[in-house]
Each structure stands twice: as C-alpha cells, then as structure tokens.
Amino acid sequence: MKKATTAESNKGLIAELVFLLNKGNAHAGFEDAVHDMKEDLLGKKPHGVPYSLWQLVEHVRITQADILEFCVNPAYKEMNWPDDYWPKEAAPANMKAFHDTVKQVEKDRKAFIELLESEEADLYEPLAHGTGQNLLREALLIADHTAYHTGEIILLRRMLGDWKA
Structure with missing residues (x-):
C-alpha cells in the first residue's frame, strides 16, 4: 500500500475543516441559526442573559474577521x-446592517477557506508573526467559536419563541 504524501493527506484534513467551517457537522450551522430572524427580537435580552441576538451575531463576525486578519497580516495589531470583540449596541441600526453582518461572516469564512486551500498553505507551520499559532489551530478556533455562539443564538431564539422545534 502506497503511503500518502503530507500534501495528499492534508487534502483530506482540509476537506474536513472546510466542511466543519461551512456546515458544523452534528449541529445546526451559523446560517441556519440566523435564518429568518425577526427584526423586533434582534435587540432583546432574555432575563438573565447579558447579550442579544444581534450582539452574538456581530461578535461572531468581529472575532472571525480578527482571526482572518491575524492569519494574513504580518503587521496584525x-x-x-x-x-x-462585543458590540455596545443591543440591536443593529436596521435589518440591512444585520444582513450585511451575516454576509460578512460568510465572506470572511470563504476567504479563510481559500487561505486553507491555497497551494502554499502549511497547516502546521507556525505563523511568523504569532506565538506558535498555525492555520490548523486558527481553523479549529473559528469552527469552535462559531459553533459555541451558534448554539447560544439558537437557545436565545428558543427563549424568545422564535425557533423551529
């Protein structure tokens, strides 16, 4: 049996990472969680919850954009x-702002996936400007962070009576 080269075996790992980033595997993905949100609920904070749906969605966008920037910009600050990392406002200015945020999450995720799939990408090589971080770690960080907050978004929608059972 022929042993796969590192580049060949990484293709399988990259495909799994892309699927994880896009779909979430055994749970609802980000797009499912934010689909058809009602504008009047975006700024509501259920009793005992410190953030609104808008703040969670915008936090996902900000954090993912920051991780992408860290990966591609040697002058990252x-x-x-x-x-x-958290918006101060409980609600977006309007539904366009909300939809723009969702589109930006998708656009930045696509850019990160393109980075993962690029010929020169090395999943394991520490980023020159980091403290040991590599693309594999950052991909897992985006997936884990987004999944965590996707679960919170769904829970808040359930609390607000706006989630399909």
Missing part, C-alpha cells in the same frame, strides 16, 4: 479583549 491585537484588539482589546473584551471591549473590541
């Missing part, structure tokens, strides 16, 4: 946690 670290943002301040948590202030720079």
Whole structure:
C-alpha cells in the first residue's frame, strides 16, 4: 500500500475543516441559526442573559474577521479583549446592517477557506508573526467559536419563541 504524501493527506484534513467551517457537522450551522430572524427580537435580552441576538451575531463576525486578519497580516495589531470583540449596541441600526453582518461572516469564512486551500498553505507551520499559532489551530478556533455562539443564538431564539422545534 502506497503511503500518502503530507500534501495528499492534508487534502483530506482540509476537506474536513472546510466542511466543519461551512456546515458544523452534528449541529445546526451559523446560517441556519440566523435564518429568518425577526427584526423586533434582534435587540432583546432574555432575563438573565447579558447579550442579544444581534450582539452574538456581530461578535461572531468581529472575532472571525480578527482571526482572518491575524492569519494574513504580518503587521496584525491585537484588539482589546473584551471591549473590541462585543458590540455596545443591543440591536443593529436596521435589518440591512444585520444582513450585511451575516454576509460578512460568510465572506470572511470563504476567504479563510481559500487561505486553507491555497497551494502554499502549511497547516502546521507556525505563523511568523504569532506565538506558535498555525492555520490548523486558527481553523479549529473559528469552527469552535462559531459553533459555541451558534448554539447560544439558537437557545436565545428558543427563549424568545422564535425557533423551529
């Protein structure tokens, strides 16, 4: 049996990462969670919950954009946690702002996937400007972070009576 080269075996891993980033495997994906949200619920914070649906969706966008920027920009400047990662406003200015945020999440995810799939990508090589981070770690970080908050989005929608059972 012929042993696969690292590049050949990475194709399988990259395909699994792409699927994980796009679909979420055994749970609802981000697009499912944000589909058909009602404008009047975007800014509501259920009792005991410190953030709204809008804040969760915008937080996913901000964080993913930051991870992408970190991966592609050797002059990356670290943002301040948590202030720079969470929107102050409980609701978007309008539905266009909400839809623009969802589209930006999709656009940045696509750009990250293109980075993963590029010929020169090395999943394991530490990023020169980081402290040991590599593309594999950052892909898993995006997937894990988005999945975590996707679950929260669904839970908030259930609490607000706006989720299909």
